[in-house]
Amino acid sequence: MILEPQAQPGLIRNSLASADKPWTAAQDAILSDEALAEARRVIGSWQGYAPTPLVALPGLAARAGIAALHLKDEGGRFGIGSFKALGGAYAVAQVLARAASARAGRHISAEEVATGAVPDLVRAETVTCATDGNHGRSVAWGAQRFGCRAVIFIHQTVSQGRADAIAAFGAEVRRTPGTYDDSVRIAAETAQAEGWHVVSDTSWGGYTDVPRHVMQGYEIMATEAFESLPQPPTHIFLQTGVGGMAAAVAALAKRRWGAARPVIVLADPVGAACWAESYAAGAPTPAKGEVETMQAGLACGEVSLLAWEILRDHGDWVVTVPDEAIPGAMRLLARSAGGDPAVVAGESAVAGLVACLSADGAMRGALGLGPASRVLVFSTEGDTDPALYRRILDS
Numbered sequence: 001m002i003l004e005p006q007a008q009p010g011l012i013r014n015s016l017a018s019a020d021k022p023w024t025a026a027q028d029a030i031l032s033d034e035a036l037a038e039a040r041r042v043i044g045s046w047q048g049y050a051p052t053p054l055v056a057l058p059g060l061a062a063r064a065g066i067a068a069l070h071l072k073d074e075g076g077r078f079g080i081g082s083f084k085a086l087g088g089a090y091a092v093a094q095v096l097a098r099a100a101s102a103r104a105g106r107h108i109s110a111e112e113v114a115t116g117a118v119p120d121l122v123r124a125e126t127v128t129c130a131t132d133g134n135h136g137r138s139v140a141w142g143a144q145r146f147g148c149r150a151v152i153f154i155h156q157t158v159s160q161g162r163a164d165a166i167a168a169f170g171a172e173v174r175r176t177p178g179t180y181d182d183s184v185r186i187a188a189e190t191a192q193a194e195g196w197h198v199v200s201d202t203s204w205g206g207y208t209d210v211p212r213h214v215m216q217g218y219e220i221m222a223t224e225a226f227e228s229l230p231q232p233p234t235h236i237f238l239q240t241g242v243g244g245m246a247a248a249v250a251a252l253a254k255r256r257w258g259a260a261r262p263v264i265v266l267a268d269p270v271g272a273a274c275w276a277e278s279y280a281a282g283a284p285t286p287a288k289g290e291v292e293t294m295q296a297g298l299a300c301g302e303v304s305l306l307a308w309e310i311l312r313d314h315g316d317w318v319v320t321v322p323d324e325a326i327p328g329a330m331r332l333l334a335r336s337a338g339g340d341p342a343v344v345a346g347e348s349a350v351a352g353l354v355a356c357l358s359a360d361g362a363m364r365g366a367l368g369l370g371p372a373s374r375v376l377v378f379s380t381e382g383d384t385d386p387a388l389y390r391r392i393l394d395s
């Protein structure tokens with residue numbers, strides 16, 4: 001046990017999942033090898049694309065009593081600071097391709113949009129979304145890159161630093177009352193009234209096409225990690241907001257390794273535990289109470305329906321992670337614990353790591369974690385709000 005006792009997480013099993021559940025046609029319509037190949041072709045052609053580092057942490061692995069711990073460090077992704085650069089911006093390219101095709105009366109590909117081949121066909125379009133920071137930054141960045149307008153909705157507790165970072169990409173930023181989930185609804189209503197394109201990272205009944213592209217972009221992070229690992233992982237720990245990122249990683253793990261896939265463990269903030277509620281109930285179920293957590297990117301009260309379609313079958317456990325554990329884990333990574341390389345990880349980036357490091361005897365037994373385990377985690381953001389990062393580290 002590396003973390004303080006008051007920072008101990010809770011564990012819930014998903015009784016609907018098992019390693020031998022098949023990969024279904026409905027799941028393949030969301031994420032597939034073909035869709036991943038297209039995302040790789042499009043995103044791989046963007047200036048500045050490079051795989052992010054996969055960092056071995058042997059010192060932490062030894063302290064955690066496991067054979068290996070690898071961390072995929074997304075802090076440098078496209079200079080945007082998080083894995084979200086892969087999803088929102090890719091979905092913007094796909095949305096603009098469809099709009100441009102309708103305008104031109106011929107097929108226009110996302111690659112043409114992304115290479116700036118059809119500026120006159122996209123200039124009049126507006127994309128919009130609600131965000132707790134990182135997704136909106138990706139959408140704003142994509143809009144600026146591909147030459148259309150962006151209006152980004154943020155809720156009350158999104159930090160000013162994050163709002164400024166979005167505006168720096170030329171987007172109009174609008175602050176809304178209420179929570180993240182309220183801002184999702186307001187963005188959708190405004191888009192409907194104005195004729196804008198909603199580029200959401202979450203999905204709901206009747207709205208699945210765009211978030212499918214977002215998740216297809218995220219799969220690039222997973223494929224880079226799997227291709228760099230010396231051996232397949234036995235366990236993957238994934239922090240969850242609406243679950244799009246975890247679903248993308250779990251989907252690729254299932255397609256790649258089939259019934260021999262690793263154990264998939266989700267990590268919800270205690271204050272935004274929609275995956276814990278959903279796994280406990282066996283159906284999508286909102287988080288209890290006010291959604292409140294310092295893990296801003298994970299402050300989501302409802303699971304994404306597309307993510308549920310995948311994680312219902314291929315996500316095994318969820319751990320609820322208290323906010324109290326987050327600063328310690330950020331410091332552990334920042335200060336080169338046990339001689340490992342230092343990693344700059346934001347407050348929404350470490351819940352998966354916390355879930356792994358804090359597993360006590362009973363949890364280790366349940367998860368099958370032991371001296372032979374090879375664990376993969378994703379540090380999904382760097383210091384996306386540098387002032388806040390510093391404050392937390394010094395707290």
Ligand SMILES: Cc1ncc(COP(=O)(O)O)c(C=O)c1O
Nearest residue numbers: 134241242243244245297380381
């Ligand atoms: C840094 C970071 N990690 C993880 C997530 C969770 O992703 P998802 O909402 O797809 O579960 C987010 C979402 O905003 C995020 O910003």
